[in-house]
Amino acid sequence: MSTGRPEPVERRKQSESLATPARSVLWWVGGVALVLISAVVGAAIGPAGPAWWRVPLALFDRLPLIGVESGVTDAQWNIVWQIRAPRVVLAALVGAMLSIAGASYQGAFRNPLVDPYLLGVAAGAGLGATVAFVLNREATQHWVIDPVPLAAFVGGLIAVALTYAVGTAFGANRSTTALVLAGVAVTSLATAIQTFVLQRNNDVVRQVYSWILGRLTTASWGDVRLVLPYVAVSSVVLLLHRRLIDVLRVGDDEARALGVNVDRVRLVVVLAATLGTSAAVAVSGLIGFVGIIVPHTVRLLLGASYRRVIPLSMFLGAAFLIAADIPGRVLTSPSETPIGVVTAFFGAPFFLLILRLRDQRA
């Protein structure tokens, strides 16, 4: 063969270092740093409250064993801590969840065009949550376990199962667009049923609509507490499966021959991603395109291995949604631009760009 000699040692070292633990620790540290920086910026900017540069000082001041004179009054601190901070944390959780779920769906279905929205999961979860609102929200909202995320989960599961069944029946194995089209159909169906349910229940229409448009505006620490357990469980499961999702890239048959229990991995990944997405939708409403923009950005920057795409999508997604929430607060102040509008503004052109890049490759 043409390329005879064994390679010099140096070269081989380089190739081995692709998957070494040291490198991946760096990525994790970088990811956490990115999220922290955007969180501080997010907490510092807003129409009312202290001057922006005092906020990091005030936050430092609150850390144990550190005393800094920040000049922030108690009232100003309340704006930062009770209004902005939960909103930033919620944006981080929702952004992380939608992105990690998007990356995982893309891996599980071996389809780079899907995300929680295009699969119909978000619309299904929205329908489930609407039904929970309609069935006497007054009585249920003080239950120990809030039924809204659970109802959203049931709706999201039914939607993703339907999309998968319809998509496979119409050739999702041959073409990536069949699954997306099935998702569009399921989304329309769920939205139609939701509209019908709302028309029948005029009294909750306002409540549900303000929530559909993205409810980060009214975020409280209660919302954070509500969604955190779901996001934590879902993210841990998806992170644990990142290597196996990477093996799925060679197709079901070969992954099976390599010893992967393909059906079980796909089921667990889809369940976990749907659980997290539904909980995110239940607190924040519909925020589109995050699950597709973020994983593809990571891919373009750092390569397509899910072992990297999944954790880094989580960090970048958190930072992205915190950042996307800022213009909504500032630009049209005192009224607010819903965050779903901001993400769609960036997301729609980006999605077209991805389609175009894929076309060129094929």
Place this chain on the structure above:
Amino acid sequence: MNLLLSGFRVEFDGCPVVVGLDERVAAGEWLCVIGPNGAGKSSLLRGIAGLVPSSGTAQIGERHISDCTARETARLVAYVPQDPILPDDMSVYDYVMLGRNPYVHPFGRESSRDRDVVSRLVAELELAVYARRMLGTLSGGERQRVVVARALAQESPVLLLDEPTSALDIGHQQRALELVDSIRRERSITVVSAMHDLTLAGLYADRLLLLHQGVAVARGGARQVLRSETLAEFYGISARVIHEQDGTVVVVPQRMGGAS
């Protein structure tokens, strides 16, 4: 290790595609399965690899495949399909590392031994220059070597190859088969391959097994199996079979209708 099949049967929707096959392939032996399209060659390989349900027994050493989990099977049998999927944006090194999956904890990461095995294979198969290249940039011959490297990373005693040379030109076919031959001799790996090119099959395999509608209709060395009567009966072709002095058997198709 030996591969032992007895009463081995593969069905699709109740329709038998491999029927009651008995066969014993010794450690380090190369058995080539030949037969017309639809004879059941691929189904036989997929059955042994545990990818389709089968009945009867398939045994590797002392282990019955039917008792093994997917991970255990993958340590015993490496399977290379006819058209492996090579993700364009996966690096050669990462792809070969997939072969270590049966040894890596599902939720863990590769050990230094896994990395050693892969680095050694990458060097041995002269892929080191490509290690960081993406699969989408490789030529047909390079892709074939990468796929073989991934299969060898499984360190399994049995290697199943479905049409390993179908996408290659004649030079690369020969190089790929020479590579498989040297590897199986070195590591005494049992090879079962399905092949269309009868001359190449006869050249490289120790024994041939001719399948027709799922039944083994002829078996043995190239001289015994590759005969013009046999080929006429089961392939429906008219072919001249030339026995060279060095033992090579050459199959030359002839024009239909006796044109000369």
